[in-house]
Amino acid sequence: MPDSGELEIFRHSLKSIVEEMGTTLQRTAYSTNIKIRRDHTCALFDSELRHISQHDIAPQHIGSLVSVVPKNIPDWEDELSPGDGILINDPYKGAVHLPDVMLISPLFHDDEIIGYAANSAHHVDIGGGTPGGIPNDNTELYGEGMVIPGVHAVEDWEYDENVLSFILRNVREPKMRRGDYQAQLGANRIGEKRFVDLHETYGRERTNDYLDELLDYTERRVRAAIEKLPDGSFSASDEMDGDGIVDEPVQLTLTVTIEGDEMTVDFTGTAEENRGPLNCTPAMAFAGVMSVAMAFIGEDLPKNDGFYRPFEVITPEGTMVNPTQNRPVAAGWEIPMRAADLMTKAMAEPVPEQTIGATKGIVCNTAFGGRDPRDDEEYVYYETVAGGYGGRAEKDGMDAVQTHFQNTANSPIEELETELPVYVRKYALIQDSEGAGRQRGGLGVRRDLEFYDHEASFSLLTDRTKSQPWGVFGGNPARAARFYRNPETDEEEPLPSKSTTKLEPNDVVSIQTPGGGGYGDPLERDPDAVLEDVQNDKVSEEKARTEYGVVITQNDVDYEATEERRRELSENGPANGGDHE
Known part of the structure; x- marks a missing residue:
């Protein structure tokens, strides 16, 4: 069993691999969305399809990669060869919305699969009726673009040109899209080289022992952090705008339950699935709440299979966080973003100083x-x-x-x-x-x-x-x-x-x-903090007076008038500014 120092070196060796994969993808991509905005993520899985490391750039892809790889690779692994690659974006096979396309590559050493490199990149066009892959009025998945259910698209580290040409014929700006797909391939190839190097350094048996210990160590740390939180159930809800078809608000509800060293996030009470594209897959919902759970737990913890073991995320079937087959999901990321806010709202009761x-x-x-x-x-x-x-x-x-x-x-x-x-x-x-x-x-x-x-x-x-x-x-x-x-x-x-x-x-x-x-x-x-915001044009003098109770005269705080104004507001009830022009 490795000591703590050895395990930390091993952990950061894994992390350096996914970081280099991410840098490769970013620097070789063609589109602004990836090379500048960094809308991509890279991850590693071991031969047992356990998630062992992930690039920290885009946490939203936590859900998709940890869902897609274990769910789909068993259908392929017996026929995979070195240099192969599977493309997939199907929301109903564990993925998210269609523009996020994943490439999964088996990693071989001595003719055996030792793991998988995977990445997800947001392609700015995936076909469909409107440029950019975010149609607002579709009632079926098919209208949102091209669905890739899992295609054997790469052999010997080269795309099958028939497959790639088919994809590119269905998108806008195919030259740029080709460059982004090639960047994804380059990232996974770097992953293979570095992961093989790691195995040659540690040996197969020692590497597997270190992986087992790293995942178990992560789980112990996460459980210990959850156990420090107060036990109980804490709920929050909010309304979202209409779904693009029906102009009526829909409710999103979740309940966080902490019991000992485990945490459950339950979306029971959330509205039924929408006709329009305001639906999300369970993988999206998982990513939204896990990103906030990580923040509440804190500390520099590895993000791997061990991290997720103490959590359960419940997404009732037929609701907008787990729609039935082929419902549209183009607006799906809006739901986990609001769910992330609801996590902070629910946690305001048990940990008010942290929310x-x-x-x-x-x-x-x-x-x-x-x-x-x-x-x-x-x-x-x-x-x-x-x-x-x-x-x-x-x-x-x-x-x-x-x-x-x-x-x-x-x-x-x-x-x-x-x-x-x-x-x-x-x-x-x-x-x-x-x-x-x-x-x-x-x-x-x-x-x-x-x-x-x-x-x-x-x-x-x-x-x-x-x-x-x-x-x-x-x-x-x-x-x-x-x-x-x-x-x-x-x-x-x-x-x-x-x-x-x-x-x-x-x-x-x-x-x-x-x-x-x-x-x-x-x-x-602090009135002086309000004054600074006014001086920086962040807050108007009118809002300073009406909501903060701070009176500013000749670019300075009138402390006597401020005291009187705050007394007046306090006596008349709390200041609630609402929406401002």
Whole structure:
């Protein structure tokens, strides 16, 4: 049995392999979504299909990789050879939404399978009726793009050109898509080289012993961390916008039960499956709640099969977190994002000092495409836009960040304007979008895009326009999401959170994401902190007065007037700002 030092070296050897796989995928990819935004993940599995290590870049792919590989590889492993690869994106075989395509490769040493390298990458187009793979009005999976149920697509580290050509004929911008598929292949090949090196260093028997001990050690650490949390059942629920077909809110509910060294997250009470694309697979739901569970547990723990053993996630069949076969799931990631917020809300009772106000609460799927007037070539683009993080017990929420499992970067203006026929007309924090609190929430983001000299298709598949990110312990809610065509003009048109809009040349689209909810009573916020936010144009003087009770005169705090104002607000009940212009 290895001592703790040896085990830690072994653990980080595994981690370095998946990190190098991820770097390879990122640096050789063609699309902005992967090479800049880093919407990809790499993982390793052992010969028993146990998850042994994962790249930390995109935690949302936790659910898909740990679901897809053990569920599907047994159907293939007897006919796999060195250099083979399986492509899959089928949501009903353990995957997530269709743009997230996984490549799984067996790893051989001395003619035996010693493990599997796997990666997931978000392809900005997977076919379907709208550019970007996020149609808002489909009632069947088939309309969302190409379903890959598990295809033997690679032999001897080369794609079967018949298979790859078939895939590329069904997507927009095939040259760029080809580059991304090749990058996935290169990542797995690096995984094989490094994992074989590891086996040659340690030997087969010793490697397996170390893996057994690493997974058991991880489980012991996780169980010990859960055991420190108070026992009990804690519930939370929220309403999401309509599903793209029916314009009525739907309820998402979960209950966290902690019993000794085990934790259960149960989605019983969640709405039935939707007709439209607001459904998610169990793998997505798992990823959403596990990303937050990891945060509450804390510590630098390995992410592997041992980590997940003390958890159970219950997703009732026929609900929007476990839809029946071939229901659409394009908007699926919006559900686990809100579920992640509900985890923090439920945990506010047992661990109030560790929780946060609601975050922006949306992935903010955005896609657009058309014909580039600069070269007359077709283009397509997908991204998600950051927003506010929830206020915390001791710190304000962060401004303009991706939250919970979402770790993708915001695309730089220079990258967008170079790669695409758009001008970024505004890219800024949204004043007064935060939820007021003793610790305020983070600010949302406004991103205005002008589509010059061409017609374009612009799609939204997101949420949070009808409800606001909540505050906790007396904190106020944050501003909801808003989307517009040609904002602040005579032609201004609000856009639904799930919509596809045909744009005329030189139209402008404004994406405005929510802020984060506040933590604690806004009247307890340090007046000087409010002044600093006003000076930085994050909070208006009016909101400082009406919600924080801070009176600012000539760019300074009027402490006497502030004391009087706070007394007045306190006597008249808590200040609850609601949604702000």
